[in-house]
Amino acid sequence: MNWYLQSGKDSDVVMSTRVRYARNFRNYKFGIKEKEEAKKIEEEIKSKLMNVGYGLKLLKLEDMDDITKMSLLEKNVISPECAMDKSGVCDILINDEENICILLNEEEHMKLQVFSGSFDLDGTFNLAREIDKKLEETFDIAKSKKYGYLTNKLTDVGTGMRASVMVHLPGLTKTGNIRKVLDSVSSFGLNIRGVYGENSKSSGDMYQISNKQTLGITEDDIIKNLKVITEKIIEQERTARRMLAKNQILLEDIVYRSFGILSNCKKISAEETRNLLSDVKLGTDLGIIKEINDSKVLQIYLYTKPANLQKKIGQNLDAFDRDVKRAEVIKEIINSK
């Protein structure tokens, strides 16, 4: 099963973990925008891909239709820069489980990304480090004694590493404590931002926490720091949920009304789906709703996103038809065995 349909440790709060490395080849120009240059790197990678392993296959984004590209973006497997690339230089190396994806010729020559569907910074970090070692054995990677790994984007110089955790914080939102938490995370040298919606306002109560610094800090410290703060947030979110659960009927009412609309509507937008699903997930996490489980919630999250919805249906749909099909797909998933 693909990582974004899996749950695991602390999945009541953590949706996913990601570790990524920015890496560049010593012998090529950084920040490639020309097809000829990109082609050389592509050939170099192709010729040695067997040495890297991990079931990685080269996919040329140029050959991919827009919906497939957007569906990868919606899974956070590729970046917006990659999905929108018009120059035709950006490609990806990806395995079947889609938990390893290396972006080629995006901002950097290689952006190695490893994903997990639960709170697993250590596992994700270890796998990323292992693959990175393989890349270094296989290719001539640009680094300096003084600065560490050299990158096109200055903010990535050093470890070239960014780790992030996506968390679902409906409890802190409903108890009105979310602002305080967002501010305190910032003061620990981490970024936190709403995954959907404007600025720090999140629709669907999803937030991504990641490290700010990549230079002058070890990889281990980045991971340790992010882990400690995320554990703190998990605890605060659970405390908020316990507070909400004191008024059991009120909480059940919120959860079941959202479930009632989700399971009965005949058309629904992606944003409304996210918002209602946030309540329903809170219900499954607290064990107060029996009509739907974790796995179905994750399926609905995925298959109601515009591009993944169209991929599932196998049709290009306009906005109105998407809203109608989205409602059908939700019912299908809820009623599935």
Add this chain to the structure above:
Amino acid sequence: MNWYLQSGKDSDVVMSTRVRYARNFRNYKFGIKEKEEAKKIEEEIKSKLMNVGYGLKLLKLEDMDDITKMSLLEKNVISPECAMDKSGVCDILINDEENICILLNEEEHMKLQVFSGSFDLDGTFNLAREIDKKLEETFDIAKSKKYGYLTNKLTDVGTGMRASVMVHLPGLTKTGNIRKVLDSVSSFGLNIRGVYGENSKSSGDMYQISNKQTLGITEDDIIKNLKVITEKIIEQERTARRMLAKNQILLEDIVYRSFGILSNCKKISAEETRNLLSDVKLGTDLGIIKEINDSKVLQIYLYTKPANLQKKIGQNLDAFDRDVKRAEVIKEIINSK
């Protein structure tokens, strides 16, 4: 089955029909407020009740608990004046089906009321007239050659008759045409008012249409006039619904979302229930919802009203507990065989 749980002719728009007569005894003071006077009338009626027939039984409101009184008021079987009577003079004659109820010593000595659960002005009028004749044969009723029936309230002098029809107008409301209809009804010498909510704003889209005039107009003309106008409104409401039905998905979405909340919520107010049920009834009337039928809709209308809810549960409940039990009763009715 009681009339308020029945549907029949034009039940897609008309909820009920009522005809009532104001009648007084020639030999007693009008507008009785003293218990001794009331007692005399009570004795007179009791002694001749067998002659009237129709299974009417005398119920003393004084002996009735508040919830039972309020439950009769919620069914529109007794008037607010009757339900709130503190002087202890007001009693009722009522049959088991509750489609005949004579209020005693309310504003008038007798207010004979006959109800039907569908659009049946002729049937209701004929039965009321038949019973009224029986009352005239049995008792000495006050009337004058010049004015007709004499009453305590001046607005009732003449025929002493008021006929009314309760209609459900969600189509005219949703298409924004309701204001125009309300105004035009007024200009035909009829009253129309929202059954719930402030002024002419109705919650639940329920309106009562009744005659204004009782003097200088025959009973037949009152009935004819009300019938013609109601038929007009039924037609306009159906036209509005056909307009809504042109956007099938949009209409189904409204109906099913309301059904989804009603059938899943864990607490709900009487007013929200009325509003959601209005959409659901529109759905059953148009045949676009299969999960619930007419009969269940009528049961929900009745048993979610505060007093009828408490009578059904057999318990006095505070506002919060009523909201919780209301949600349970709705689910029970929807899931019943």
